[in-house]
Amino acid sequence: MSDLIDQWQERVRVAAAAGTALQLRGGGTKAFYGRAPAGELFDVRGHAGIVSYEPTELVVTVRAGTPLAELEALLDDSRQMLAFEPPHFGATATIGGCVAAGLSGPRRAAAGALRDFVLGVKILDGRGEVLTFGGQVMKNVAGYDVSRLIAGSLGTLGVILDVSLKVLPRPVAEATLSLAMSEAEAIARLNEWGGQPLPLSASAWSDGVLNVRLSGADAAVRAALARLGGEVVAKEAADVFWCGLREQTVDFFENAALDEPGTSLWRLSVPSAAAPLKLDGHQLIEWGGALRWLRSTAPAEAIRERTAAVGGHATRFRGGPRDGQVFHPLPTPLMAIHRRLKHAFDPAGIFNSGRLYEGI
Numbered sequence: 001m002s003d004l005i006d007q008w009q010e011r012v013r014v015a016a017a018a019g020t021a022l023q024l025r026g027g028g029t030k031a032f033y034g035r036a037p038a039g040e041l042f043d044v045r046g047h048a049g050i051v052s053y054e055p056t057e058l059v060v061t062v063r064a065g066t067p068l069a070e071l072e073a074l075l076d077d078s079r080q081m082l083a084f085e086p087p088h089f090g091a092t093a094t095i096g097g098c099v100a101a102g103l104s105g106p107r108r109a110a111a112g113a114l115r116d117f118v119l120g121v122k123i124l125d126g127r128g129e130v131l132t133f134g135g136q137v138m139k140n141v142a143g144y145d146v147s148r149l150i151a152g153s154l155g156t157l158g159v160i161l162d163v164s165l166k167v168l169p170r171p172v173a174e175a176t177l178s179l180a181m182s183e184a185e186a187i188a189r190l191n192e193w194g195g196q197p198l199p200l201s202a203s204a205w206s207d208g209v210l211n212v213r214l215s216g217a218d219a220a221v222r223a224a225l226a227r228l229g230g231e232v233v234a235k236e237a238a239d240v241f242w243c244g245l246r247e248q249t250v251d252f253f254e255n256a257a258l259d260e261p262g263t264s265l266w267r268l269s270v271p272s273a274a275a276p277l278k279l280d281g282h283q284l285i286e287w288g289g290a291l292r293w294l295r296s297t298a299p300a301e302a303i304r305e306r307t308a309a310v311g312g313h314a315t316r317f318r319g320g321p322r323d324g325q326v327f328h329p330l331p332t333p334l335m336a337i338h339r340r341l342k343h344a345f346d347p348a349g350i351f352n353s354g355r356l357y358e359g360i
Helices: 003-018 068-077 095-101 144-150 183-194 218-228 235-247 251-258 300-309 332-345
Strands: 022-025 040-043 050-054 059-063 118-124 130-134 159-166 173-180 200-206 209-216 231-233 264-269 282-286 291-296 313-318
Touching (some): 003 022, 003 159, 059 068, 068 095, 118 144, 173 218, 183 200, 183 209, 183 282, 200 235, 209 235, 251 282, 251 291, 300 313
Parallel strands (some): 022 040
Antiparallel strands (some): 050 059, 173 209, 173 231, 200 282, 282 291
């Protein structure tokens, strides 16, 4: 074990004994996400580098402080990728922050979520002990669920040290179509297409325009283009759009700063076939209808009530107060499970306390 990890273990033990809160941070590009962070800054970027990469096995193991861009460049050299298209939100994004945030990009509905690609993790828990879960192959399922549990935990369960991820080959062919249609028609079309053997890898509807990305074998992409119709978007423009959607730099997100004070950006997760939510504000729809971004000044209670009514949940993604309920309130039994998990991994409650929910 490295001297750095030895130092971190001692720091955690001292903090746990004193009850000193620690704010875990990598590149800080997702510091806006969740409730307001608190505690002494614990910079984890020093533990960086590629541990192992076997392109033929479609697996990479990387230290958590490694820049996300560095890992993606390495994979790109072998024409491979992180299929869940994680957002960076800045040049300093790290793989540890990527996993801790648990966010996936435009390809998520077709390829799966970030947690589906986590094969194993090594973490430093709240007792100062190094724990290893999972492995480096999909067949190694020992502790696999614990590895997935770390994804999206926002550093509340421990310091992520190493992560093993499944990677996938880049598609041979890709094309993007643009089609003019209403929100209701877009939801209906996307759900209809989702049940057919079409190579859909991403979708986005806003302001009366639906963009869909097709990825896969060349023949499959060409056949889908002919079948779906619409206008083919030039490759360069399409690449800029999907990257901007992932990084939230397209007009829908950029123009949020022009809205009146009190506007929040909400991330609404709903059944893909749910009818238009008819909430005050401006929407962008992804993931075949299952992810609906909403810029709105409407009260949180109204947004959550409407989202819950269709079987979904709502997260205040950006803007608004961060000392209250940022994530959708949990039922009492689920909150009890969260509290028990927090106590099991971090009994003194020193890691990113309150980042997910009050007391967690």
